[in-house]
Amino acid sequence: MDRRVRVRFAPSPTGPLHIGGVRTALYNYLFAHKHGGDFLIRIEDTDQTRFVPGAEEYIIESLKWLGIEASEGIGFGDGKHAPYRQSERKPMYRDFAMQLIASGHAYYAFDTAEELDAMRDRLKASNVDAKYDAITRGTMKNSLTLSEDEVKRRLDNGDTYVVRFKLPRKEEVKFEDEIRGWVSFNTNQMDDKVLYKSDGMPTYHLANVVDDYLMQISHVIRGEEWLPSAPLHVLLYRAFGWENVMPKFAHLPLLLKPEGNGKLSKRDGDRLGFPVFPLNWIDPNTQELSSGYREAGYLPEAVVNLLAFLGWNPGTQQELFTLEELVQAFSLDRVSKSGAKFDQNKAKWFNQQYVRQLSDEALAPVLFKALEQAELNNSFNEEFVRKVCSLVKEKISFTKEIWEYSKYFFITPKEYDEQVIKKKWTDKTPQLLTDLITDFEQLTIFTQETIETAYQKALAKNEIQGKDFLQLFRVILTGVAGGPPLFEIAALIGKSESITRLKQALTTISK
RNA sequence: GGCCCGUUCGUCUAUCGGUUAGGACAAAAGAUUUUCAUUCUUUAAAGAGGGGUUCGAUUCCCCUACGGGCUACCA
Numbered sequence: 001m002d003r004r005v006r007v008r009f010a011p012s013p014t015g016p017l018h019i020g021g022v023r024t025a026l027y028n029y030l031f032a033h034k035h036g037g038d039f040l041i042r043i044e045d046t047d048q049t050r051f052v053p054g055a056e057e058y059i060i061e062s063l064k065w066l067g068i069e070a071s072e073g074i075g076f077g078d079g080k081h082a083p084y085r086q087s088e089r090k091p092m093y094r095d096f097a098m099q100l101i102a103s104g105h106a107y108y109a110f111d112t113a114e115e116l117d118a119m120r121d122r123l124k125a126s127n128v129d130a131k132y133d134a135i136t137r138g139t140m141k142n143s144l145t146l147s148e149d150e151v152k153r154r155l156d157n158g159d160t161y162v163v164r165f166k167l168p169r170k171e172e173v174k175f176e177d178e179i180r181g182w183v184s185f186n187t188n189q190m191d192d193k194v195l196y197k198s199d200g201m202p203t204y205h206l207a208n209v210v211d212d213y214l215m216q217i218s219h220v221i222r223g224e225e226w227l228p229s230a231p232l233h234v235l236l237y238r239a240f241g242w243e244n245v246m247p248k249f250a251h252l253p254l255l256l257k258p259e260g261n262g263k264l265s266k267r268d269g270d271r272l273g274f275p276v277f278p279l280n281w282i283d284p285n286t287q288e289l290s291s292g293y294r295e296a297g298y299l300p301e302a303v304v305n306l307l308a309f310l311g312w313n314p315g316t317q318q319e320l321f322t323l324e325e326l327v328q329a330f331s332l333d334r335v336s337k338s339g340a341k342f343d344q345n346k347a348k349w350f351n352q353q354y355v356r357q358l359s360d361e362a363l364a365p366v367l368f369k370a371l372e373q374a375e376l377n378n379s380f381n382e383e384f385v386r387k388v389c390s391l392v393k394e395k396i397s398f399t400k401e402i403w404e405y406s407k408y409f410f411i412t413p414k415e416y417d418e419q420v421i422k423k424k425w426t427d428k429t430p431q432l433l434t435d436l437i438t439d440f441e442q443l444t445i446f447t448q449e450t451i452e453t454a455y456q457k458a459l460a461k462n463e464i465q466g467k468d469f470l471q472l473f474r475v476i477l478t479g480v481a482g483g484p485p486l487f488e489i490a491a492l493i494g495k496s497e498s499i500t501r502l503k504q505a506l507t508t509i510s511k
Numbered sequence: 512g513g514c515c516c517g518u519u520c521g522u523c524u525a526u527c528g529g530u531u532a533g534g535a536c537a538a539a540a541g542a543u544u545u546u547c548a549u550u551c552u553u554u555a556a557a558g559a560g561g562g563g564u565u566c567g568a569u570u571c572c573c574c575u576a577c578g579g580g581c582u583a584c585c586a
Contacts, residue, residue: 012586047585113584129513131582162584180516189514189582197584204586228515228581253517254579263579306523309535313524317534336524339579343522346536356549395548405548420546466545474546482547 003218003245005037008073009063010208010222012044013055016281016290017062019342020223020255020264023307027252028221029068030308030330037218041073042211043085046201053284062278066300067323081215086207093202096210096240097163097195101143105239106195108143108161110154115141131191134169163196165205165232165239173231178219178250178332185231193232205229209236212247221250221332224339225263250332253311254339264342266290274344278303297398298347299354306350310340320353352397363389363399370403376410384409387492391484405483409493412501413479420481421509424472432462432469433476433506437499446495448487455487476505 009025011017017025032039041063043056060075072079083089100106109132111119119140120130137144142164143151154161167187174184195206202210212220230249237246255264258272269276270291279292293303305321313336314321314329321329355363364386371377371385392406439454440446455473459466474486477498483489490498 010586014586044586050585109584116584127512129582160584164584177516183515185515191582194584199584201584203584208586223580224516225580225586231515251516256579258522309523311523315525317525319535338517340524341522343536346523349536394550397548469545471546484547484549485544486546 004216005032005035006040006216006218007032007037007221008040008042008212008215008217009070010042010044010211011059012047012050013052013059014047014050015052015055015266015283016277016279016292017055017059018264018266019276019278019293019307022062022066022068022278022303023255023310024221024223024252025063025068026066026304026307027312027330027335029070030327031219031221031332032071033327034330038071038079040079040081040215041070041075041084042215043074043087044204044207045085045087046197046204046207048087048199048201058279058281065278065294066304068304086202086211089207089211090201093196093206093210094200097202097206100165100195100239101163103239104166106163106165107137108151108155109164109192109194110141110146110159110161132164133191134167134188137164137166137192160198162194162198164192165195165236167192167232167235173234175230175234175249177227177230178221178248179253179335180227180251180337183227183230185228187231187235190232193229195236205232205236209233209240213237213240213242213245216245217247219250220247221252224251224254227251250335253336255310256339256341258342258344263339272344274342274347276342297400298351299358299399302347302351302354305354306347309346310342311336348397355396355399356394358393358399360386360389360393363393363402366399367402367406371410374403374410380410384492391488391492395482395484408478408480408483409489412497412504413477416479416505416509417475417481420471420475424468424475425509426468428462428464429469429472430506432458432464433502435461437502437506440495440499440502443495446491446498448485448491451487451490451498476509477501 007028009028011021011025029039031037041060045051045056056074063069063075070076072081073084078084097106101108116132119132119136123130123136132140139145144166146154167190169187171187172184173187174182176182193205194203196202230251234246237243256262257264257268264276266276275291275293275296275298277290277292278294280295281290281292282288283290294300301322304323304326308321308326308330309319312330312334315334364382367385367389368377368382371380388406388409389402392402395405396402435458436455439458440451443450443454456466459469470486471481474483475481477486477490477493
């Protein structure tokens with residue numbers, strides 16, 4: 001029975017979208033496109049107490065920035081299964097909960113929080129697993145223990161209640177995970193999960209199963225943290241009689257902290273110096289800023305690429321992939337089972353690869369923006385800026401670094417790398433600089449070649465080895481010890497600026 | 512604690528019973544670029560431990576250890 005592939009990414013709007021969530025979205029997207037199917041976004045906002053304003057918009061903006069576009073759902077135009085926000089689907093979940101009660105798969109429970117606590121304390125004290133299960137349910141206030149009349153009375157009276165799943169006793173639940181193979185759980189380790197809350201909202205368990213069924217989801221691709229509740233979901237499909245259209249499950253390995261312990265969390269990013277969020281996020285309550293990949297200077301293509309490789313690989317030597325290439329190469333059976341630690345170095349390397357692929361035209365606006373901030377944007381034309389970009393491009397890993405690495409093209413250096421001055425400046429240097437100035441002044445054509453010829457001539461005259469002077473010359477012209485080919489820099493900043501800088505060095509530098 | 516999942520170089524990973532266990536990032540060394548933050552070359556670096564199964568195990572099974580996840584009227 002070949003079904004149309006339909007997958008979903010179902011985040012809850014409780015804060016910024018974590019990078020692990022982004023990867024889940026990406027894998028769903030890749031899988032859908034690979035099989036010519038649909039990828040939809042559903043917002044799981046059944047916990048009203050955890051709603052965070054702006055989170056939903058943040059999630060959508062993040063996915064759009066990365067090019068992970070959905071074919072239907074929140075943020076991408078509703079399809080025929082609207083609404084895609086669970087809070088807006090609220091009325092229907094009650095019917096499904098009632099259906100389960102009617103068929104004997106669920107029951108009403110009237111226990112208060114205090115009574116639940118008391119039960120747990122009591123069981124813990126006697127060293128027994130504290131859970132609402134096949135055994136304890138007989139001691140609690142629910143429609144299994146209360147008389148029919150009493151239940152009716154409470155319901156009519158408007159008493160608050162939840163609906164709990166009536167877990168079959170001691171049953172082995174097996175399912176084949178697309179990534180892990182067969183996994184099995186025994187219901188005696190599980191508890192009667194709440195399906196329908198006293199506030200009239202379903203829990204994740206009910207809502208997710210009902211919606212996946214109604215939206216004809218063929219594959220549930222989600223994080224490993226869901227693996228323990230998967231058997232409950234399987235049982236729910238059975239209870240509803242939907243087992244024949246139950247989606248296949250694929251539980252993704254988690255993204256771990258770089259130092260090894262625990263899954264990557266919100267706090268890690270800024271502590272370790274790399275983002276764990278796609279975009280900057282300011283907490284609406286605390287005003288605390290969490291940094292994002294976009295603002296940190298990552299290119300979306302690089303983020304997609306590096307994320308794809310955290311937990312998956314194509315089995316070939318190729319590492320650089322466009323989104324479209326990833327779609328072609330992706331398959332669930334090449335997703336690994338074990339958690340992946342985030343590697344900042346590799347992330348940087350990925351970004352560097354994409355920065356280099358950027359055209360000068362694409363990079364120029366970034367530099368122009370920096371020039372604007374330095375109020376220098378009117379002093380340089382676009383052609384000049386582009387040439388700077390082409391020279392500096394391969395020296396940077398992040399686009400935002402370009403200003404720092406190219407400042408001296410626009411501003412005459414005021415400070416010089418002291419170590420180089422200390423090491424390379426000699427008594428012979430002033431005379432050499434004087435000769436260099438004279439020679440440069442005589443040049444009518446100021447290009448890389450003519451500059452180099454004049455440079456060699458002055459060196460020979462002063463009996464100085466190129467090795468001993470080139471780096472010093474660089475520092476004199478740029479202020480810093482490293483950079484693109486020096487004579488190209490000189491040619492680009494031009495004859496008069498080069499001479500100005502030599503003269504300045506002559507008068508301001510001494511050992 | 513219980514249950515579940517996992518375990519190959521420091522990191523991401525390849526290997527689907529037979530390989531000198533391969534690649535990439537990072538590291539180290541060297542070369543070139545008369546600078547280096549580019550490039551090139553080279554080096555170092557791994558099957559958690561113990562039992563099986565097998566002619567042969569990194570690969571299959573079991574145990575232990577370790578890591579992680581879950582254990583709410585949160586998702």
